[in-house]
Amino acid sequence: MMLTIRPLASGSHSDRANVLRIFLEAPSYTALVEGRQPSEEDVEDFFNGKPDSKDAADKSVFGFYAGPAMVGCADVIRSYPAGDCLWIGLLLFSEAHQGRGHGTTALALINEIAKDWGCRRLQLAAISTNPRALGFWQHEGFETVRHTTNPRFIGEVIVMERPVK
Ligand SMILES: CC(C)(COP(=O)(O)OP(=O)(O)OC[C@H]1O[C@@H](n2cnc3c(N)ncnc32)[C@H](O)[C@@H]1OP(=O)(O)O)[C@@H](O)C(=O)NCCC(=O)NCCS
Secondary structure, eight states: EEEEEOOTTTTOOOHHHHHHHHHTOHHHHHHHHHHHOHHHHHHHHHHOOOOOSSSSGGGGEEEEHHHHHOOOOOOOEESSSTTEEEEEEEEEEOOGGGTSSSHHHHHHHHHHHHHHOOOOEEEEEETTHHHHHHHHHHHHHHHHEEEEEOOOOSSSSEEEEEEOO
16 A cells, blocks of 8 residues: 655644654664663654754654554654654554555655755664664665664664765
């Protein structure tokens, strides 16, 4: 089924409920990277979490829809960590909707937004304990640019990058 993208609003109860549902329908993600169940805090972080150096206006959140149903979501930060970068915070699909090509389509839609915003590069962080995600990003042309750590995550933080196409 065709996937469409729509901006989400932090103040919308239904958008927040849909994002919580996606996290709850994808429990393997938080289990793998943080060793815990998804919670309401994930929703808050998804909508409002950002580096201290960035303005709230630089953060955007999107839902991905298969027909009327939201099946995934993504948050992005404009001009981070450098002016020509779009940072992908989290791309997440409910488990029933993973492995069906939605990830590729969602990334193409994010790539279009990056192009509209004049960004040259896409960057993100994947966690070493989430090998499926690492494989997905590599398959999509991302290469590792650096390794770092963050006490929040079980594994190593692997920063990856791809040019905007
Ligand atoms: C990671 C995620 C977004 C990928 O989306 P997806 O819809 O499941 O992936 P797709 O079905 O679109 O896969 C796209 C392509 O990548 C390939 N791919 C996916 N995972 C792969 C892997 N581990 N190794 C190699 N190739 C992989 C697929 O084979 C497919 O290739 P094809 O189109 O040539 O057949 C999704 O699985 C997800 O939401 N995972 C949980 C959250 C998460 O880990 N997010 C990333 C955090 S960094």
